Amino acid sequence: MTPLNTDARLKILPPDERVGYAVIGLGDLTSQELYPAFHLSGQSRLAALVSGDRDKATQQARQLGLRDDDVYTYDELERLKDRPDVQAVFIVLPNAQHREFTERAAAIGKHVLCEKPLSVSVQDAQAMVDACQNAGVLLMTAYRIQYTPHHQAARDLMRDGTLGRVKLIEATDVQVEPDEGQWRLKRDMAGGGSLLDVGLYCLNTARYLTGEEPTEVFAYTHSTPGDPRFTEVEESVSFVLRFPSGIIANSFCSYGASRQRSVRVMGEDAHLTLDPAFDYTNLRLRVGTEDAVREHLIREVDQFALELDHFSHCVLTGETPFTPGEEGLQDQVIMEAIYRSAREGRPVRLDRHEGQDVFRGTPPRPTERERS
Amino acid sequence: MTPLNTDARLKILPPDERVGYAVIGLGDLTSQELYPAFHLSGQSRLAALVSGDRDKATQQARQLGLRDDDVYTYDELERLKDRPDVQAVFIVLPNAQHREFTERAAAIGKHVLCEKPLSVSVQDAQAMVDACQNAGVLLMTAYRIQYTPHHQAARDLMRDGTLGRVKLIEATDVQVEPDEGQWRLKRDMAGGGSLLDVGLYCLNTARYLTGEEPTEVFAYTHSTPGDPRFTEVEESVSFVLRFPSGIIANSFCSYGASRQRSVRVMGEDAHLTLDPAFDYTNLRLRVGTEDAVREHLIREVDQFALELDHFSHCVLTGETPFTPGEEGLQDQVIMEAIYRSAREGRPVRLDRHEGQDVFRGTPPRPTERERS
Amino acid sequence: MTPLNTDARLKILPPDERVGYAVIGLGDLTSQELYPAFHLSGQSRLAALVSGDRDKATQQARQLGLRDDDVYTYDELERLKDRPDVQAVFIVLPNAQHREFTERAAAIGKHVLCEKPLSVSVQDAQAMVDACQNAGVLLMTAYRIQYTPHHQAARDLMRDGTLGRVKLIEATDVQVEPDEGQWRLKRDMAGGGSLLDVGLYCLNTARYLTGEEPTEVFAYTHSTPGDPRFTEVEESVSFVLRFPSGIIANSFCSYGASRQRSVRVMGEDAHLTLDPAFDYTNLRLRVGTEDAVREHLIREVDQFALELDHFSHCVLTGETPFTPGEEGLQDQVIMEAIYRSAREGRPVRLDRHEGQDVFRGTPPRPTERERS
Amino acid sequence: MTPLNTDARLKILPPDERVGYAVIGLGDLTSQELYPAFHLSGQSRLAALVSGDRDKATQQARQLGLRDDDVYTYDELERLKDRPDVQAVFIVLPNAQHREFTERAAAIGKHVLCEKPLSVSVQDAQAMVDACQNAGVLLMTAYRIQYTPHHQAARDLMRDGTLGRVKLIEATDVQVEPDEGQWRLKRDMAGGGSLLDVGLYCLNTARYLTGEEPTEVFAYTHSTPGDPRFTEVEESVSFVLRFPSGIIANSFCSYGASRQRSVRVMGEDAHLTLDPAFDYTNLRLRVGTEDAVREHLIREVDQFALELDHFSHCVLTGETPFTPGEEGLQDQVIMEAIYRSAREGRPVRLDRHEGQDVFRGTPPRPTERERS
Structure with a gap:
């Protein structure tokens, strides 16, 4: 640390x-x-x-x-x-x-x-x-995650051409929510199931890495029949996002499967893997081609401290946070579309937003990406 | 070897x-x-x-x-x-x-x-x-792959309860098909694009591991606009399969992204990863829980020799091969449904087949799974 | 964290x-x-x-x-x-x-x-x-390191029989000391070279894991001729320790090689690897047999905080620290023997100490080894 | 394959x-x-x-x-x-x-x-x-191993400057020889214990990678008292080699410890790891710095076929094999010195041989190092 x-x-x-x-x-x-x-x-x-x-x-x-x-x-x-x-x-x-x-x-x-x-x-x-x-x-x-060095490095690798043209993204965030009484399993407290909690990491990361806004979503939800934990909210969601540049992002989230948190970005020249992707420490970033796999050793800094200090910096300077309310609102819009798609059994179109990072504010000052 | x-x-x-x-x-x-x-x-x-x-x-x-x-x-x-x-x-x-x-x-x-x-x-x-x-x-x-020790071990781990109830499967097979003149990129020779070649590994592996037949499929296809390789057949397909037991399988295949071939099975107690999953050698099988990740060291045998000898054994004994024509035909049925889903922008239902391994014949004699 | x-x-x-x-x-x-x-x-x-x-x-x-x-x-x-x-x-x-x-x-x-x-x-x-x-x-x-969960787990695995009878230990701690003016390269400030700084990790870890005291040591030292950094103190040391139970420990330390910090313990039934072994975070502990390699996922806690709180606990209770002055003194005795062996080009005998942990005090309260 | x-x-x-x-x-x-x-x-x-x-x-x-x-x-x-x-x-x-x-x-x-x-x-x-x-x-x-692509790539990385000046080598080859009746445990059949069988890999690899001949060796041997397998030949050997360029190589071999076969080369700029190093398949070669670890993906070819075909090529052309009898003889000289060192409890000097690869013949034709 x-x-x-x-x-x-x-x-x-x-x-x-x-x-x-x-x-x-x-x-x-x-x-x-x-x-x-x-x-x-x-x-x-x-x-x-x-x-x-x-x-x-x-x-x-x-x-x-x-x-x-x-x-x-x-x-x-x-x-x-x-x-x-x-x-x-x-x-x-x-x-x-x-x-x-x-x-x-x-x-x-x-x-x-x-x-x-x-x-x-x-x-x-x-x-x-x-x-x-x-x-x-x-x-x-x-x-x-928008303030952590590993994700920032991943975003850089997408944008500096290392991966070549990016085609596909896979994001997974599943874990077991064992406690039937947990507020996260109550609709009136949580507003939804695994999507709003862990699935949001997949969604937000895909948007962050691409800088784009999806134009269409298709989703399935599933809850194990008879499992008392999932009577109010869904257990699992599989959702697919289409982005304007042609990137397709497949995501899985669940409250019913042994913990896995990973992101993989597939470009024409290389692929990038964050695995684990969403843990508080020990993130790992690898970039692979057909000749070699390179693990980037990036010094970790307390993720919550980075997030906190970004906001403090904004409070002190009056700058707009990189992830303002609008950034959270946009995910809320997409999550409602995901639920609608699953409910209606069809793809759902989203409003088109051109440009990069349209819902984001001032980027966080680059943290020094030192070796661990 | x-x-x-x-x-x-x-x-x-x-x-x-x-x-x-x-x-x-x-x-x-x-x-x-x-x-x-x-x-x-x-x-x-x-x-x-x-x-x-x-x-x-x-x-x-x-x-x-x-x-x-x-x-x-x-x-x-x-x-x-x-x-x-x-x-x-x-x-x-x-x-x-x-x-x-x-x-x-x-x-x-x-x-x-x-x-x-x-x-x-x-x-x-x-x-x-x-x-x-x-x-x-x-x-x-x-x-x-239905004849290789690593996949057989993965299937055993799904069925012997090690993973707990299985919820989700991710299968990815992407590679770059660089040669515009390749017969695989000609519709009349190949019959389709990445789906029929690499995507079929994802589909067939999901069916093999679960032993079930999917009841519904949803798919997107995408080809990079202007790429001369993909004028006749599709570059990439993202498809989602639903199985009778509730398992959802997300798959990616592409002819336009740096090689990645992996399978991940997520159960309530553990997850299983085959990565690389479809290479001819050096397959790796890992099983993870929240406490540990265990890599199984399995002695590899020439995969094509195993496949060949299974068929020879059937020829000599008259037994039905484990993967007879009917097994290949069923994938053909599902691939047509995948293309239809992508074309029509909606999920497509498939005929329901109850039971396990309904299109398969006599299992291959267990190969000895020795240490490498 | x-x-x-x-x-x-x-x-x-x-x-x-x-x-x-x-x-x-x-x-x-x-x-x-x-x-x-x-x-x-x-x-x-x-x-x-x-x-x-x-x-x-x-x-x-x-x-x-x-x-x-x-x-x-x-x-x-x-x-x-x-x-x-x-x-x-x-x-x-x-x-x-x-x-x-x-x-x-x-x-x-x-x-x-x-x-x-x-x-x-x-x-x-x-x-x-x-x-x-x-x-x-x-x-x-x-x-x-005597207060960190990964090393404690390694010690437990040596003592609970998981490895079978332990035969050999390898410990390596090398890094580049680039700054000619650093006090660590001055004999009157540092008292020696890489041995006293990084090599001590190898020595102390071998003693900690076995709980035994070495009875003989043999060592070579080497400094690259003409390198101005190593005119007062040695660059590298290779030393071998013999323990009463028959365990042999090979160690390498250097100020002149790209960072590597690892420990491997080889038993008749399994081997154990800590790699990295001495970093402040992201330690990894694996146990391997011929059938599988198991990585233990151990929740990390700030290592310096653990060390500090152990001493504070002793101050508050009057207990003897687990690593009192005597523990440091014993390493000093052995390091002098290592230097003597290198100087005289022969093995050097050490006083025999029977029993386990003879220079240590009250063990630290077991920290909970949670998953990360 | x-x-x-x-x-x-x-x-x-x-x-x-x-x-x-x-x-x-x-x-x-x-x-x-x-x-x-x-x-x-x-x-x-x-x-x-x-x-x-x-x-x-x-x-x-x-x-x-x-x-x-x-x-x-x-x-x-x-x-x-x-x-x-x-x-x-x-x-x-x-x-x-x-x-x-x-x-x-x-x-x-x-x-x-x-x-x-x-x-x-x-x-x-x-x-x-x-x-x-x-x-x-x-x-x-x-x-x-002198004919396999992974070792050839390792040797190239040592010589092309990727590692910087090389300082230290670690080589380990241990395994369990369980069968008391095995000819390898009989002195008159085997001529020695673990050194002549597995330890020779460590020795020969250190010589192959450096191209140098050691000038001094120090060794310990150890056999578990009372173990009936090790009454005629030694169980374990720890030996240290000094090379003319200043490189020190630490090695471990044993017939009494769970299989481990690895080589690590530590240079001032990077380190190189072959692990496993001596298996017949699935070798892994990694090069690490403080910023990244890069795994080289090298296509494997049957190692014995490569070795055989080198000799056949020499038979057909009359060229001297890369590893002629003299190469094996030199290891025999060094192994006798290792045993002498252990027996007499002191370092043993070896004849000095200047130059590179002095006991080797015509290099094998470079095999194409393809991706797996």
Whole structure:
């Protein structure tokens, strides 16, 4: 693990000059990934915890060196208005709550970094974009992979001609969701099944790597009959995207299969593999031709810290995040089309968007891609 | 490389007790793979060459230790009737010629081993099955992978419960077909593009591993606009198969992307990867869970020799080959449905076939799976 | 990256209950690895910086959220006596300074965690052990790899019989030291060449994995003639250790070869490979037999945080560290024998030590070896 | 598997123009590897079998399409004098018999290809070289790896500067010899233990890759006390070679550890790994720097066929084999020094030989290194 202290990276600011965050939602992702990420970041500071469980939050705050009055319950969110040292919130709640908390945070003038998926519907996602725009605060969809060195290197290899003309993309993200009671398996909390959680990585990565927007989608969904976990939401989705340049992307996502997270890009001169592609560490990037397979050894940096610091940099400079609300909204549009295709048993056309990266903002400063 | 001389394998017969073959078509596959395979086989003997080019054939015959009068031109095929030491033919011709030569060989009482795809249409494939049945000779589709230890081990791992319930299959076979003049790029010779050649590996492997027959297919095809290689046949196909047990199989094939040949099977307990999956040597089989990835080290045997000897064994015993004409015909049916789906932009239903391995004959004797 | 917050790991204490450290020496290791490690630890707190360069130290202190008066120059070390919140020092200085700063820290009642090698000679190392014992403070040699999950798993596999009787060990640690001016290439600062830095990993790992002490050593050293980097210290060492159980360990270390860090243990039933073995992240552990190679997927935790927290736990409980000064002293004894063997061109006998782990203290609490 | 029929390879000759061989000794290597190799060769023809067991030999001859009078007992070897179609013998007998059969074959004017090790002592090896020289026949030591594309590519990478100046070599060849009764474990048959069989691969490869001759060796041997397999010959040897250019090579061989066969070359710019290095198929060659690891995909050709055809080419042209008797003799000299070093517990000096490849003859024609 490497701190963010080299010249090519964002500057490390003294703690009191960093952007202060209130984290809303203290589940596993927060405690296992975000707390360390704040420690490893250079422009972001954890300033407050917002939770439904004051005792749990207070206990965590003490471990983190925060004061008891840095803890807020969900009801007390609006009291953050009086905390000028808290400029942003990081929403890490079940999908269905993203809209409400985004609107409430925007209403008190806080910038919003929101976990993916942005919301549970196009309608809600659009409302979130609108709320932040009207309040004059930034909204960023927390698409971690668009900020990691391995994915950035993969994107470069697609664009610098190493692969030749790209023809096909395969993206897979499957895992077992074992717990029947998990909110991710409840339609009203999650808004959908494996597609909104793991499948979104496949979709978002295909869009990120190509820089294009798909024009048509076809999908199948499947749930194992009788499996009590999949009565409200789908277990698996197979979807195919067509892009304007002719690229076809095949994707698989599932909550019912042993973990696999990979991306393969097939060009006329070479192919590129990210496997594992979506893990928090130990990503591997290989490029193969008929003569050789080359594994690029890329130094890893805490992915959440990179994501956090990009947003902090935007808060400090006023730049539009690379993955703003609009980027999350577009995936929501496509995911609704995927579900429609599966429901109606036919391909579904999408609005055509010309150009590259049409829903993205200022690119993240290139992180130095050092050797591990 | 290992000769087939252990007890668990088919017996090595003295040369004059082996099944004698006339090979029809002396292209690269014949000279680079089949000649060595005959040398390595235990029940098969190369007895005659049939070619359009008598000089080339005579030269090769001499290198192989055959006599000049073991050489026949295509016109002279029927003279093999007078060669009782030639019991079978191996057809290694462009797809569109498979029917004619199968019918002619059957008419003179020779058993037929025919390269894949069996033919260029359901109609022709059916005619080949009928011709051989009427003539009382065996017809086998040369599906090499159904006779190789790595694929057999993969199939066992699917059936013995190691993977848990299988949910998804990914199969990819892409390569660059660089030569615009290649017969594989001519519709009247090949009957189609990448699907009939490399895509058939994906289709056939998904059917072989599951033992099931797909009930529905959806497909996209794509050819790079302006590429002179793909004016008659398609460059790439993405197709999705649904199987009765709920398994979904995503496949990619292409003549326009750097070589990749892999199969991944995703079960609820583990996943299985064959990569490379369809090469002649150096196949790799791995099984992964969240705790470990296990690479099975399986001793390789010449794949073509295994295939040949299975057919010879059937000729000697009268058993039905594991991959008879009907097995090839069924793939032809599905490939026509794939093309229809792509043409009509909608899923296409297939006839339902209950049971396991409904188009297959006597399984190959288990080859000993030794360590390499 | 995983925080240390599960039950199987050391408890996360509130910051004011953690052991406070003064870090002495602010080079790359400190800024790139130790600062993040303190952030990720659960029982350790960075409380003061000791440096020869007050300005640099002050700048880093501010980035870290420390106060300006948490900064001390080397001369001011003794002022830490008045800081009861600083219970320990972490010495990250050139080897030749380890003794002086250990003695000074012990004299003011601070526990000492000292980077490896413990010192530049047996004599100095013994003096450090004595000084800490006399002062009643703990001394730990910072042997990171003895606290990492991958090495612990490797040791378990050696002891639980998975490998069968172990016969041979290969350990390699080579890298390029490009900078002629580096203190590591100066005899009076480093005390030796590649052996004391990278070669020590090979030596210490062989001792750790076997739990035994070598009884004889043979070594060659080599420096490329005319290379200005290697006028004072050796470039490469090849050394062979014999252990009482019959295990032979071959090792290579060098400052002149492209980075390779690996360990292989060969048993009668299986072999075990750690490759890379000594990196800070992305370690890989594989166990192979003739039938299969199994890669164990082990969740990584910040290695420096594990090491730090082990020492903090000892400070809080009074237990002897697993790698106390005596453990570092024993390596010093063996390294002197290695140099003597190379110098005299003959094997050198070592004192026989019966038993397992004779120089080690209380084992670290088992970290939970989770999947990555 | 690829036949040897491309322009870059040796020409495929009609069977009656190839060099005819009598194979002496029909053990597993002969039946499992050499018979197929003869089938796959282009200039070599199996013409006679010489065995102690006429029935077994006759049975194998029939399977191979040979006549009953192509079979000879050991006593009948001299009758081959009357077989002008047999120009060479391939000796595949226990080491201690190599000398006798070489001398007998030379005496009747047959060229000799002899399995490695050339013999059981320097004295016997020298006698073999002399016998063949006096009789005017060629003698080649069957050092398979000096004829394989992967090793040739490794040697090229060492010499073309890819690795930078080479510093260190590691070579390992260990396996379990389970059968107490095996002739390889009898001193009078084998002449030594693991060193003469598997250790010779390490030694010969280090010499082949560097092209240099070692000037000094140090070695330890070890046999597990009480293991009945190792009462006559040693189980394991660790040996270190010093080369004139400063390269140090560490090697391990054993009959008591789970199979591992690898070579690693460490240069200042890159390292090279062959792993597995000595298997008959599926060799892997990788070159790594700090930025990337590149696996070279090299098309494999039957290794024994390459070796055979090199010797046949020499028989037909009169050229000196690349690995003549002198090459095998030099390894015998070094192996005796290794044993002496272990016995006397001190390094042993070797005669200095300046120049490159001083014991080698005409290089094999470059095989085309195609992609697999």
